[in-house]
Amino acid sequence: MGVVSLTIEAPETGQRAAPDRPHRRRGRFGFHGAMMTPGLLLLAVLSVIPFLTVLAMSFSRVRLLGGVSFSFVGLEYWARFFADVDLWTQWLRTLVFFVLTVGLEMVLGLGLALCLWKLMRGRNAVLSLLLLPMFVAPVIAGLLGRFLTDSTFGLYSWLLRLVGYEGDILGGSYSAFLAVVAMDVWQWTPLITLITLAGLTAVSQSVREAAALDGAGPWQTLRHIILPSISSVLLVALLIRSMDAIRYFDIIAVTTNGGPADATKVVPIRLYETAFRFFDLGYAAVIGLVMLAVTIAIARVFVGILDRKGLTR
Amino acid sequence: MTQRGVIDRRTMLRGAAALAAFSGLTAACGGRQDVARVATDDRWRQFAGATVNFVSENTAPTAAIAANLRPFTELTGIHVNIITLELTALVQKVALDLAGGESQYHVIYADPYQVLAPYSKGLVDLRELANDPRLPGIEGGFGDFIPTQLDAVGRFGGDAVYALPYDCPTIVWQYRADLFAKHHDRMADDLGFDPTPSGERTWEEYYRIARWFNDNTDDVAYGTGHQAKQHDSLMCDFSNVLWSYGGDYFGDGERVGLYGTVEPGPCRLGSDAAVEAAEFYQRLLAIADPSSRTWDWNGLAPALSSGRIAMCPNWHEYAAANEQAMPGKFAYAPMPRGPVRSANIFGGTGIAINGNTLPNERGAAWLFANWATSPATQLANLKSDAGGGTPTRTSVYELPEVKRAEHRPSAMPNILTAPAVRKAWEPANIGLRPKIPMWNECDTAIYTQLSRMLAGDVSPADAMRETATRFDRITERGWVS
Secondary structure, eight states: OOOOOOOOOOOOOTTTHHHHHHHHHHHHHHHHHHHHHHHHHHHIIIIIHHHHHHHHHTTEEEEOTTSOEEEEOTTHHHHHHHHOHHHHHHHHHHHHHHHHHHHHHHHHHHHHHHHHHHOOSSHHHHHHHHHGGGGSOHHHHHHHHHHHTOTTTOHHHHHHHHTTOOSOGGGSHHHHHHHHHHHHHHHHHHHHHHHHHHHHTTSOHHHHHHHHHTTOOHHHHIIIIIHHHHHHHHHHHHHHHHHHHTTOOHHHHHHTTTOSTTTTOOHHHHHHIIIIISOOHHHHHHHHHHHHHHHHHHHHHHHHHHHHTTOOO | OOOTTOOOHHHHHHHHHHHHHHHHHHHHHSOOOOOOOOOOSOTTSTTTTOEEEEEEESOHHHHHHHHTOHHHHHHHOOEEEEEEEOHHHHHHHHHHHHHHTSOSOSEEEEOIIIIIHHHGGGBOOHHHHHTOTTSOOOTTOGGGBOHHHHHHHHOSSSSOOOEEEEEOOBEEEEEEHHHHHHTHHHHHHHHSSOOOOOTTSBHHHHHHHHHHHHHHOSSSSEEEOOOOSTTHHHHHHHHHHHHHTTOOSBTTHHHHHHTOOSOOOSBOTTSHHHHHHHHHHHHHHHHSOGGGGGOOHHHHHHHHHTTSEEEEEEEGGGHHHHHHHSTTOEEEEOOOBOSSOBOEEBOOEEEEEBTTOOHHHHHHHHHHHHHHTSHHHHHHHHHOTTOOOOOOBHHHHHSHHHHHHTSSSOSOGGGGGHHHHHHHTSTTTEEOOOOOTTHHHHHHHHHHHHHHHHTTSSOHHHHHHHHHHHHHHHHHHOOOO
């Protein structure tokens, strides 16, 4: 048989190709730009303008009487921020709170999801019961927690007294901190369970059967098949909870209001106090902006990981 | 079709609609309209048809007024909307309303420390309205209000009166009279003094009585309870001890408490007397119900009325709830004495009128404020099933039916506290926290340090010195309203 020789023409370079590209790009941008304009305008009204206002507030002393007015004070509030030892302690406390709540919620949520996944009968009923705390408003969860830990009539206080704990749960520094952590974990573990369960149902049955045929035990299957399969889902769950945990407010405000002895005063409580109790709005703007920066940094870390896994496109 | 240069009907209609929408929008954003004034000789009915918005903390007097607004509406023809909020929320809304300049709230519950001191410039000087011949004056004049209350809740830094005394909660010694009677002789023998609560008992004796209940009876779980949560209540509870030991927040404490100032001078909490008071308070809380550290006044009140503790310092307006829970079993006395005096912290509040109100709105608001603090309304509040506070008018306490109600059986349970609070309101016994615009931040500083002291994180001396340092830092920054 004869040999068929195929000659591919080299793409045209230089002067001819160059004019085409900008033309196509401009056209595409024009269409997308037009579609995005209303959204961008709305975003500007809802986010950008308030953001710029808060930024301006952080360099100003804000007066309320006779209409809101700003008087420029330069870096005064930013300098105060870096010298505020209390605030740094509160950031440290927020970090500990963040690690404890998110860590516990991830571990418990994953464990509960695995249990539910294996449950063949009554799964929906159990799942419905499990999800209930998530549908309660955080402030109600806080009130509920306060009643349950009340030393006069609280169920948990009574149970703890039966096992020999005589202290007041919300009256001790450590016990109060652990109590508010527990309340958050109680409320938001179901969300992790739900997201993880959705991920588990997508794990390929054939891969699990193949692993079983190869002699993989339950732990090995979990370690090498299931967890890698749901890692991206877990990462999304972690991202959602992290963003929430850093601005945790309601339950602490209702139960301990930051006490006793500042043991539960996290940064959002401090921010609220500075803005709406002291009306020190310039300094509150600084605290808020730093909180925003931290939240964005956390989100960027997770999005970066998802990006590396190729899950953002 | 539209020909060039010719406007068709549809385009014209569109233009008209756009113009109408724009006009509506500018009208909505533009000037406000005042309420109408009716030409009448009846000074109470000249604003008939107006609506007055009254924003208040959810307190007993407001509950009673809200339950009985009909007499005011019949008298004036004015409709009143009452918005009740928790105090912190109220302060936020009032601050934002004053900033907005729209006067959403015409009549304001003006807490002396959180509203009056920081925002007095945004309130109306009520002397102008009281002296306006077109408006009804105050029955009995300003002089009918209890003098210390008028100064404490109505004035800030001068002679102007920004608020009319509206409620007057005061911390007094509340105790289970039945238990004190039951154990009186045994206690007297064991303790070596007459344990019956009165303004002559000392804090040391209070401590020993509390301990006696802890150690000798099963009638109650603990002798005493306190409102020692990391909250405003902790400052209130401690202040009684502080003043009785001769300590104070600032140098000229009486003037700062009564009239208020923007520049209170250096803080005095580092003094020996203040440290001694803190040491005693720490000792007292060590034998009090351990849950005290989680209670504010709302947590403490049911502890007493449910029979968990034998006595406590609490706001006198809880008397009605006490009587409801265990009728006839409670009694009230002024706070114990320290080395210097008996001090009873006053937590009263006035009602003020928003400075952004338009002239007729202001007149209508004055009618309501005047009526709500009038002797007749205060008497009706005393009898109200909805709660009701105690009067702020001297003339009401002089009424024969009120005097009779001071003794059981009483149809006005709150007035059972009258002998104790009358004593507490005497200038020598009243306790007034500093009326300064930055009080919220100072308040937070002291109750946080006290909470740390009670948790064992710092010593009483360190807690007081640290608080003094913080107070000075806060007051040095000054205040911009």
